[in-house]
Amino acid sequence: MRIDHLMVEQWIQQNSRVLDLGCGDGTLLSHLQANKNVHGYGLDINAENIVRCVENGVNVIEQNIEEGLYNFDDQSFDTVIMSQTLQTMHNPDKVLEEMLRVGKQCIVTFPNFGHWKARFHLALNGRMPVSDILPYEWYNTPNIHFCTFRDFEVLCEALKLKVLNREVIATQSSGAFLRSVWPNLFGETALYRVTK
Amino acid sequence: MPDNFAQDSVGLVTPQTFHFDEPLILACGRTLQSYDLIVETYGELNPQKTNAVLICHALSGHHHAAGFHHADDKKPGWWDAYIGPGKPLDTNKFFIVSLNNLGGCHGSTGPTSIDPDSGKPYGANFPNLRVRDWVHSQARLMERFGIKQWAAVVGGSLGGMQAMRWSLEYPDRVRHCVVIASAMKLTAQNIAFNETARRAIMTDHNYNDGDYLQHQTLPQEGLSIARMIGHITYLSDDGMGQKFGRELRSGSFAQGIEEPVEFQIQSYLRYQGENFSKSFDANTYILMTRALDYFDLAREYNDDAAQAFRQAQSKFLVISFTSDWRFAPERSREIINALMKADRDVVYAEIESPYGHDAFLVPQQVRYWDLLTTYMQKIEVSC
Numbered sequence: 001m002r003i004d005h006l007m008v009e010q011w012i013q014q015n016s017r018v019l020d021l022g023c024g025d026g027t028l029l030s031h032l033q034a035n036k037n038v039h040g041y042g043l044d045i046n047a048e049n050i051v052r053c054v055e056n057g058v059n060v061i062e063q064n065i066e067e068g069l070y071n072f073d074d075q076s077f078d079t080v081i082m083s084q085t086l087q088t089m090h091n092p093d094k095v096l097e098e099m100l101r102v103g104k105q106c107i108v109t110f111p112n113f114g115h116w117k118a119r120f121h122l123a124l125n126g127r128m129p130v131s132d133i134l135p136y137e138w139y140n141t142p143n144i145h146f147c148t149f150r151d152f153e154v155l156c157e158a159l160k161l162k163v164l165n166r167e168v169i170a171t172q173s174s175g176a177f178l179r180s181v182w183p184n185l186f187g188e189t190a191l192y193r194v195t196k
Numbered sequence: 197m198p199d200n201f202a203q204d205s206v207g208l209v210t211p212q213t214f215h216f217d218e219p220l221i222l223a224c225g226r227t228l229q230s231y232d233l234i235v236e237t238y239g240e241l242n243p244q245k246t247n248a249v250l251i252c253h254a255l256s257g258h259h260h261a262a263g264f265h266h267a268d269d270k271k272p273g274w275w276d277a278y279i280g281p282g283k284p285l286d287t288n289k290f291f292i293v294s295l296n297n298l299g300g301c302h303g304s305t306g307p308t309s310i311d312p313d314s315g316k317p318y319g320a321n322f323p324n325l326r327v328r329d330w331v332h333s334q335a336r337l338m339e340r341f342g343i344k345q346w347a348a349v350v351g352g353s354l355g356g357m358q359a360m361r362w363s364l365e366y367p368d369r370v371r372h373c374v375v376i377a378s379a380m381k382l383t384a385q386n387i388a389f390n391e392t393a394r395r396a397i398m399t400d401h402n403y404n405d406g407d408y409l410q411h412q413t414l415p416q417e418g419l420s421i422a423r424m425i426g427h428i429t430y431l432s433d434d435g436m437g438q439k440f441g442r443e444l445r446s447g448s449f450a451q452g453i454e455e456p457v458e459f460q461i462q463s464y465l466r467y468q469g470e471n472f473s474k475s476f477d478a479n480t481y482i483l484m485t486r487a488l489d490y491f492d493l494a495r496e497y498n499d500d501a502a503q504a505f506r507q508a509q510s511k512f513l514v515i516s517f518t519s520d521w522r523f524a525p526e527r528s529r530e531i532i533n534a535l536m537k538a539d540r541d542v543v544y545a546e547i548e549s550p551y552g553h554d555a556f557l558v559p560q561q562v563r564y565w566d567l568l569t570t571y572m573q574k575i576e577v578s579c
Contacts, residue, residue, distance in 0.1 A: 039539060041536055041542075047545070047563050050543070050545050050567065051567055051570050054543055054570045054571050057574065060544070061532055061542070061544045062545045071529065071533045072536075073537070076537075
């Protein structure tokens with residue numbers, strides 16, 4: 001199981017109601033159903049993902065989250081998750097506000113653009129970073145709104161959100177110490193649990 | 197089975213007629229003392245009887261959904277593209293039951309049948325039916341087969357309405373409900389099209405207040421126009437444009453030529469209308485369009501669709517098509533929003549398609565095929 005999914009799972013209550021925005025092939029929801037007995041729905045717009053979700057036995061709705069969550073009532077989910085999708089949104093701030101209107105708590109994960117490799121790539125090569133975790137060129141990337149941990153926290157402050165937990169993940173184990181000291185420099189993926 | 201059928205065809209099929217003597221009390225208050233239902237089945241019912249799928253037909257459908265009645269039939273059943281060995285409704289896995297609904301004109305009791313009270317055809321005196329009447333008659337058919345629970349009830353358009361009603365009327369008898377290009381109720385515009393079609397029939401001087409069979413006339417002109425109106429609304433503007441454009445069938449716009457021109461679309465529509473009017477009963481058309489108009493899933497649940505769906509125990513697959521403006525994707529989104537509010541399991545997809553409302557019948561649409569196949573394959577039949 002993916003480490004970021006394991007961490008998300010820790011923050012999910014047993015038997016709770018979960019909405020997963022940009023649910024991909026439904027792997028995360030499928031784990032949460034099996035391990036936490038959640039009742040969940042995933043939203044996605046990719047045809048292939050929707051079929052994979054059906055194979056994985058999760059509820060999936062074809063819906064573009066950029067157009068808002070107008071069809072969901074206030075506080076109708078215990079948790080709204082957005083995993084590795086915030087940076088692809090045209091209006092990340094509005095999406096985050098919508099998530100917190102619909103969910104009692106929200107879990108957001110995103111790639112940290114403040115990671116030292118990204119900084120070095122840009123500083124030394126003068127070009128937008130391309131790496132294992134961010135394999136796209138600037139012109140074809142779906143990731144249009146990159147941010148760093150610090151940027152995200154500034155947004156949380158502006159939206160008056162409470163950060164309940166923050167975690168960072170680095171794939172290299174040698175980075176464990178460094179990322180605990182300088183998360184914004186050595187963390188590759190950020191995970192936040194926020195509420196209003 | 198003869199060798200000349202495709203490997204994924206159910207081949208030759210023979211309809212069976214089931215007679216029911218137990219009176220059926222209808223939603224309108226009248227009672228059918230006895231009635232027949234004509235039925236086709238495809239595939240084998242397993243010993244535990246857990247692999248049965250009910251197909252509910254739409255406005256002009258009938259029991260002949262797949263295969264051929266005769267080796268030299270030109271066309272197979274109306275949903276043959278999706279029913280057969282290895283197809284989404286896989287007859288290697290499922291036992292598929294397809295019937296002509298009550299009020300139909302293909303062998304089940306309907307307006308063309310003889311009313312035992314008068315000894316004459318029912319005609320316009322055939323009771324008005326609602327979707328729930330069909331569901332109750334289908335439940336009796338199910339008992340006749342000894343089936344306790346459908347693995348799935350599947351339907352497009354008016355058929356989708358039956359599938360949804362099944363999930364509310366007999367929650368423990370449906371495991372999966374597949375609702376394609378449907379709606380929880382018709383919009384005013386939709387009712388308006390149906391009313392225009394009905395008026396075309398009723399104002400035909402051969403209609404004779406619905407008793408045309410007794411007068412040995414047929415309101416074919418009216419029924420033909422009704423079908424033409426319907427047909428326009430089942431296609432999309434773009435789809436029609438791609439297929440027919442402004443192509444001429446005959447005549448010319450050249451100067452000095454007086455011969456009137458005929459566009460391809462004109463002759464196509466007329467052909468469709470005329471053909472239909474020869475094979476379909478006008479009173480059935482009126483009855484079916486009224487059933488569409490009257491359907492309102494949530495009416496008896498305080499007009500709250502979520503409250504309605506809280507009755508359901510089945511899982512749902514809901515599918516819409518982008519160019520369908522008669523049963524637009526928005527109508528399907530209303531269904532899934534209510535289902536999510538009711539905390540039911542649901543999968544929803546909006547299939548890109550140029551074929552309008554008819555898309556649910558059109559073969560070779562990859563995404564539609566894949567989704568329906570994957571969903572049906574996931575259904576457990578060994579429980």
